[in-house]
Amino acid sequence: MKILDIVKPNKKWLVASVLIISACAGVTTSDIATQPGGQTVDETIPNPTVIQETTSEDNVVEDAIDTPSAPKVLQDFLPDEPPPLGADGQFTTDFSIHTIPYTEVLSGGPPKDGIPAVDNPIFTSVDEADQFLEDLEPVIFFQIGDEARAYPLQILTWHEIVNDVVDGHPVTVTFCPLCNTAIAFDRNFDGQVLDFGTTGRLRFSNLIMYDRQTETWWQQATGEGVAGEYAGQQLTFLPASIIGWGEFKGNFPEGQVLSRETGFQREYGRNPYAGYDNINNSPFLFRGPDTPGVLPAMARVLTVDLNNEAVAYPYEVLQEKSAINDTVAEREIVIFWQPGTASALDAIRIAEGQDVGAGASFSREVDGQLLSFSYDRGKIIDDQTGSEWDVFGRAVNGELAGTQLEPVVSVNHFWFSWAAFRPETRVYQG
Numbered sequence: 001m002k003i004l005d006i007v008k009p010n011k012k013w014l015v016a017s018v019l020i021i022s023a024c025a026g027v028t029t030s031d032i033a034t035q036p037g038g039q040t041v042d043e044t045i046p047n048p049t050v051i052q053e054t055t056s057e058d059n060v061v062e063d064a065i066d067t068p069s070a071p072k073v074l075q076d077f078l079p080d081e082p083p084p085l086g087a088d089g090q091f092t093t094d095f096s097i098h099t100i101p102y103t104e105v106l107s108g109g110p111p112k113d114g115i116p117a118v119d120n121p122i123f124t125s126v127d128e129a130d131q132f133l134e135d136l137e138p139v140i141f142f143q144i145g146d147e148a149r150a151y152p153l154q155i156l157t158w159h160e161i162v163n164d165v166v167d168g169h170p171v172t173v174t175f176c177p178l179c180n181t182a183i184a185f186d187r188n189f190d191g192q193v194l195d196f197g198t199t200g201r202l203r204f205s206n207l208i209m210y211d212r213q214t215e216t217w218w219q220q221a222t223g224e225g226v227a228g229e230y231a232g233q234q235l236t237f238l239p240a241s242i243i244g245w246g247e248f249k250g251n252f253p254e255g256q257v258l259s260r261e262t263g264f265q266r267e268y269g270r271n272p273y274a275g276y277d278n279i280n281n282s283p284f285l286f287r288g289p290d291t292p293g294v295l296p297a298m299a300r301v302l303t304v305d306l307n308n309e310a311v312a313y314p315y316e317v318l319q320e321k322s323a324i325n326d327t328v329a330e331r332e333i334v335i336f337w338q339p340g341t342a343s344a345l346d347a348i349r350i351a352e353g354q355d356v357g358a359g360a361s362f363s364r365e366v367d368g369q370l371l372s373f374s375y376d377r378g379k380i381i382d383d384q385t386g387s388e389w390d391v392f393g394r395a396v397n398g399e400l401a402g403t404q405l406e407p408v409v410s411v412n413h414f415w416f417s418w419a420a421f422r423p424e425t426r427v428y429q430g
Contacts, residue, residue, distance in 0.1 A: 077231065084201060086111075091199075093215040098227040100203065100219075106287060108202045112210075115198045117161035122259040123149065126249045129257035132269070134351035135246030136342040139257075140182045141392075142240045144169055148255040150248045151175075153344040154351075155258055156182070157273070158266040160207060162258065163187065163195050171238060172196045176207040176220050177273050177345060178284055179417035180300065184240035185223060190230070204288040204420035221413070221421050239407035241360040243391065244341035251392060269350060277345040277414075288420045294427050297416035302335060302359040303425070304328050304410045310425040312418060317430045318359050322375035324428065325364065332364040333408050334373050336380055338391045359412070362393040362405035 083095035084105040090112040095102075108115075129150070133139070139150040144167040151162055156175035163172050170187035174196070187194050194211040196218070201208045207220040216228035223235035248255060260268050276284065279298045291297045300315035307329035318324065318337035325334050342353035364371045371382040373389065380389045387398030393405035411418075419425060 083227075087199075087201070091210065091215050093210070093217060093228040095227055097229070097231045099224070099232050100226045102227075104203050104288065105201050105208065106203070106285060108200055108285060110198075110200045112200050113197045114200050115158070115160050116264055117163060117195075117197045118155075118159050118258070118262050119163050119195065120263070121162050121164050122261045123256040124259040126253055126255055126257060129245075129259075130249060132260060133245040133257075135244060136340060136353070136355060137245045137351045138242050138341050138344050138353075139245050139248055140173055140175065140184075140240055141243045141248060142166065142171070142173060142184050142238070144171075148248075148252040149257070150245070150252075150255060151258045152245070152268075153182075153242070154269045155260060155262065155266075157271065157344060157350075158268065159262065159264070160198055161196050161209060173240065174207065174209065174220055176417075177276075178202070178205045179207075179221065180277070180345060180412050180414050181206070181221055181417065182240055182242050183220060183223070183411055184238040186236040186238055189235065190233075202285055204417060205283050205286040206417055206420075219421075221411075221417060237409045239409050241358065241391075241410070242341060242412055243358045243360075247338075247340055247358070247391065251390075271344060271346070271348055271350045271353070273345045274348045275346070277343050283414065283416045286416060286420075289423065291416040292419050292423060295415040297414065299415040300356060301413050301415050301418060301427075302361070302410050303413055303418050303422075304333065304335075304361050304408060305422065306331055306408070310418075310422045311428055312413075312415065312425050313359065313428045314415075315356060315359065317428060319357060321430060323373040323380045324430075325372050326428065331408075332370055333361050334364045334371075334405070335359055335361050335410070336373075336389065336391050336393065338380075358391055359410070360391055360393065361408040361410035363408055364405075366400065366403055366405065 078098055080096050081102055084102050133152060138153045142149050147167040149166060151173050153175060157177050161172060161174050170193045171184055172187050173184050175182045192213055194213050196209045196211055199208045199210050199217055203219060209218045209220055214229040216225045216230040219226050223237055225231045225233045277298060279296050281298050283297055295314060301312040303310060303312050309329040311328050313324060313335050322337050323334060337357050337359045339355055339357045341356060341358040343356045344350050344353060346353035371384050373380055373382050385399040387395045387400040390396050393407060395401050395403040
């Protein structure tokens with residue numbers, strides 16, 4: 001693997017990025033100087049990534065979503081310190097309870113809910129969505145039982161959070177553009193259903209969310225409460241992946257697609273972060289630990305984190321192999337990759353982004369049998385039966401046709417983002 005040098009961002013990119021984030025919130029340049037607390041757009045945006053072991057059928061963890069998430073204390077609280085600038089005037093959060101230094105929190109520019117969550121999502125049919133989506137466009141794929149949904153990144157880029165109910169289960173689907181992380185969480189927590197919004201703050205360039213019930217702040221990349229009543233506790237991750245629209249519509253013709261009817265006027269389809277994912281760029285609004293040099297900071301990785309063992313699979317390696325057999329925390333897993341998904345952070349029009357492909361992870365055990373997988377003549381096959389498999393973890397041909405592998409939660413990241421939270425991560429080298 002060729003490791004490229006990381007270069008510092010130039011002034012034009014920094015100025016453009018300030019305007020980009022403001023545009024996502026519908027904030028004008030004249031608004032920027034008068035954000036609450038007098039903050040200017042010279043600070044940060046956060047994204048969470050903690051992977052949990054799943055025990056699900058029908059493409060999602062039924063046990064995890066049927067039972068409200070039990071609060072779990074992750075770490076000790078830190079000594080009291082002043083909250084992030086301007087936060088105490090916008091939030092009722094108990095900032096005396098926190099697990100992170102507030103010096104790590106930066107403003108992304110827009111205030112609380114300046115980047116508005118979609119709270120009452122409207123869904124449309126595949127045929128109707130096909131009028132505004134192109135085959136390579138990235139969507140977040142999420143499924144519970146037979147209910148499959150697609151959340152286009154052309155919409156999530158401008159809203160970052162969708163509070164939804166899928167097959168009767170309250171979930172939130174999130175996307176942090178600065179970290180390229182798409183993550184779904186169970187909204188059942190501590191005997192109540194949480195609704196999430198954006199704080200306007202970042203940590204290590206990653207989105208910090210808040211829940212409207214307690215105004216606890218949550219790190220998207222890790223699912224951890226970092227300030228407020230639920231500080232030190234953990235949201236439950238649910239399997240979700242970024243795939244191309246063509247794959248979704250071809251496999252789920254009766255699926256549901258998040259509509260552009262969000263109640264807001266945004267330039268859906270345009271990428272406000274054009275050129276951001278250039279591997280020679282440095283991350284924007286990042287103030288954090290040095291990024292381990294095993295990979296470029298902006299390298300795309302798919303991460304799996306089971307029982308405190310974390311592994312990152314570089315997209316460069318995934319593209320070479322298409323199927324990777326591995327063991328993480330004594331669990332046998334496989335990573336599938338296939339082409340056909342555009343980057344949401346490359347071209348001005350998302351649909352014209354470079355094809356970076358799609359990756360997802362699954363358990364390799366089927367009915368007590370351990371399978372191993374390989375890529376042969378353009379197909380992913382298992383070595384035991386020769387059955388053919390797709391990126392959804394389904395056997396589409398052969399002896400095991402119709403079999404569904406159990407999903408394992410995995411998350412797309414830029415390397416700098418994941419490494420800031422889990423620097424001890426093992427990087428799969430092939």
